[in-house]
Amino acid sequence: MGKLDRFGGVFLLPLIIAAVAFVLIGAPSSWLTLTIAGLSMGMMIFLMASGLSLVFGLMDVLNFGHSAFVSFGAFIAASVLAYFGGWLTSGNIALNILAFTLALAAAITFGAAAGWFFERVIVKPVYRDHLRQILITMGALIVAEQLILAVWGGSPINVPRPHFLEGTLIIGQSSLEIYRLFAFVLGAVVYAALYILLNRTRMGLLIRAGVENREMVEALGFRIDRIFIVVFMLGSALASLGGAMWAGYETIITPALGAQMMVIVFIVVIIGGLGSIQGTLLGALIVALMQNYVGFLAPKLALASNMLLMMAILLWRPSGLAPAVK
Amino acid sequence: MSLLSLRGVDVSIGQYSVLHGVTFDVPEGGVFVLLGRNGAGKTTTLRSIMGLWKPQSGQVMFRGENIAGLHASGIARKGIAFVPENMGIFGGLTVAENMVLATARGKFDDARLTRIYELFPALEQFWDKQAWSLSGGQKQMLAVARAIIEPRDLILIDEPTKGLAPSIIAAMGEAFREISANTTILLVEQNFAFAKSLGREMAVIEDGQVVHRGSMADFVADQALQDRLLSLSAEGA
Numbered sequence: 001m002g003k004l005d006r007f008g009g010v011f012l013l014p015l016i017i018a019a020v021a022f023v024l025i026g027a028p029s030s031w032l033t034l035t036i037a038g039l040s041m042g043m044m045i046f047l048m049a050s051g052l053s054l055v056f057g058l059m060d061v062l063n064f065g066h067s068a069f070v071s072f073g074a075f076i077a078a079s080v081l082a083y084f085g086g087w088l089t090s091g092n093i094a095l096n097i098l099a100f101t102l103a104l105a106a107a108i109t110f111g112a113a114a115g116w117f118f119e120r121v122i123v124k125p126v127y128r129d130h131l132r133q134i135l136i137t138m139g140a141l142i143v144a145e146q147l148i149l150a151v152w153g154g155s156p157i158n159v160p161r162p163h164f165l166e167g168t169l170i171i172g173q174s175s176l177e178i179y180r181l182f183a184f185v186l187g188a189v190v191y192a193a194l195y196i197l198l199n200r201t202r203m204g205l206l207i208r209a210g211v212e213n214r215e216m217v218e219a220l221g222f223r224i225d226r227i228f229i230v231v232f233m234l235g236s237a238l239a240s241l242g243g244a245m246w247a248g249y250e251t252i253i254t255p256a257l258g259a260q261m262m263v264i265v266f267i268v269v270i271i272g273g274l275g276s277i278q279g280t281l282l283g284a285l286i287v288a289l290m291q292n293y294v295g296f297l298a299p300k301l302a303l304a305s306n307m308l309l310m311m312a313i314l315l316w317r318p319s320g321l322a323p324a325v326k
Numbered sequence: 327m328s329l330l331s332l333r334g335v336d337v338s339i340g341q342y343s344v345l346h347g348v349t350f351d352v353p354e355g356g357v358f359v360l361l362g363r364n365g366a367g368k369t370t371t372l373r374s375i376m377g378l379w380k381p382q383s384g385q386v387m388f389r390g391e392n393i394a395g396l397h398a399s400g401i402a403r404k405g406i407a408f409v410p411e412n413m414g415i416f417g418g419l420t421v422a423e424n425m426v427l428a429t430a431r432g433k434f435d436d437a438r439l440t441r442i443y444e445l446f447p448a449l450e451q452f453w454d455k456q457a458w459s460l461s462g463g464q465k466q467m468l469a470v471a472r473a474i475i476e477p478r479d480l481i482l483i484d485e486p487t488k489g490l491a492p493s494i495i496a497a498m499g500e501a502f503r504e505i506s507a508n509t510t511i512l513l514v515e516q517n518f519a520f521a522k523s524l525g526r527e528m529a530v531i532e533d534g535q536v537v538h539r540g541s542m543a544d545f546v547a548d549q550a551l552q553d554r555l556l557s558l559s560a561e562g563a
Binding site for chain 2 (some may be wrong): 008202205206208209211212213215216217218219220221222223324
């Protein structure tokens with residue numbers, strides 16, 4: 001790996017996977033479609049997982065309730081989109097964009113507020129106690145699912161897409177969904193914003209330092225518990241944004257969405273390495289690309305492929321591909 | 327009046343009682359050395375002063391104010407810096423980022439930074455390197471530099487010579503001598519040769535209690551007392 005490190009190290013893995021898939025799939029148009037689908041799916045999973053990784057890494061909190069924010073984000077966005085249904089189908093692109101922006105903003109706002117409540121009421125009493133964290137956050141996830149059932153019912157809900165994100169782009173013989181391209185761009189923008197936050201601001205410096213050594217950050221004069229709240233709210237808001245985007249991607253959602261995504265989000269965080277945004281992005285892209293390629297080549301192995309991938313990576317790098325330095 | 331006074335400080339960690347009525351005074355200026363065998367309670371004493379462990383009872387008076395039970399961040403803002411035994415360096419951050427975190431407003435005082443470069447030239451050389459890539463001695467320099475980048479009244483330093491080469495220890499001693507001209511240092515040290523070269527006042531902790539207090543000169547002169555209190559840890563003498 002020494003020589004490979006000079007050219008990007010583990011960050012070359014998505015390229016290597018894509019190259020191997022290109023050979024195995026054979027048809028360039030199918031490969032391109034699958035690759036774009038994988039990248040956009042990876043970016044949405046990154047949105048959901050990045051907060052969990054930071055919360056895991058910085059706060060040492062095993063938050064099994066994280067996917068509740070994904071579910072709420074999806075359902076709230078679906079409701080807002082349904083409310084503004086007329087704006088979505090109108091030919092007016094400004095109304096289209098406004099309705100979609102309001103849906104995402106509602107999901108983000110709810111996620112941040114729910115994150116604040118969750119941290120203060122549920123997580124704070126069980127800091128430093130992993131067993132209780134697992135029990136109480138799983139309990140919170142069940143309660144959240146029941147709340148969704150009570151508010152939205154148990155039937156699948158159709159999620160309308162804004163008109164401007166409908167349709168496909170044809171490049172050569174490949175058809176690329178506009179919604180997927182948008183999801184990829186949005187994920188990339190969020191990643192860039194997170195990167196700037198973490199690497200170019202004092203708050204980011206404190207978060208990165210806190211991931212490594214909370215006690216020392218306190219001994220330098222900072223209230224780490226206040227940074228915790230900000231990170232928790234940010235992580236929850238991102239999960240809700242990921243959920244909102246996922247709702248539009250799937251177009252049909254059920255209350256089990258959060259629990260379904262939880263498995264994949266945990267795989268991503270573990271593969272990527274705790275507390276690292278770069279690691280989370282890497283993990284998300286690898287998992288999503290693998291799922292799409294294997295789903296095409298050997299559909300029955302799609303879910304198992306991610307489990308095998310996680311096992312292989314953990315045997316190779318027990319701390320994940322790019323963990324924060326501890 | 328002493329800069330720092332501990333009065334009957336009791337500390338328990340989990341079900342274990344570690345400090346039992348620790349009492350001593352640290353005068354302002356110079357280096358005060360806390361000696362003792364492994365597991366005597368020296369590190370627990372420093373951590374309790376810093377607020378990283380809360381005393382169950384007793385007082386930690388700093389400039390006449392009881393700071394026992396305050397949050398560590400509040401204690402740091404009162405002018406106390408801490409250099410832990412493991413140095414507490416943020417390995418994933420650069421040397422510059424480690425330093426900037428220790429400043430109050432994210433900006434360096436040029437004069438202080440120049441002084442730090444003079445004391446520890448390696449830090450200027452590796453300014454933009456990630457801290458994990460530094461050697462053990464350079465990490466210790468960074469940990470001390472972080473403690474003095476802002477004006478402090480008291481610096482708590484836990485076993486700074488542990489695992490360092492003799493030449494680095496000598497350089498560290500020179501640096502502490504210069505720093506202690508303006509800032510009080512409370513030094514926990516097992517290397518008695520290093521400790522006695524710096525300390526003016528001292529105390530010895532045994533089984534969580536202070537069993538001796540006095541001047542370093544008197545302690546150095548009393549070989550029998552040294553043998554009795556530090557028999558397992560005075561190899562460096």
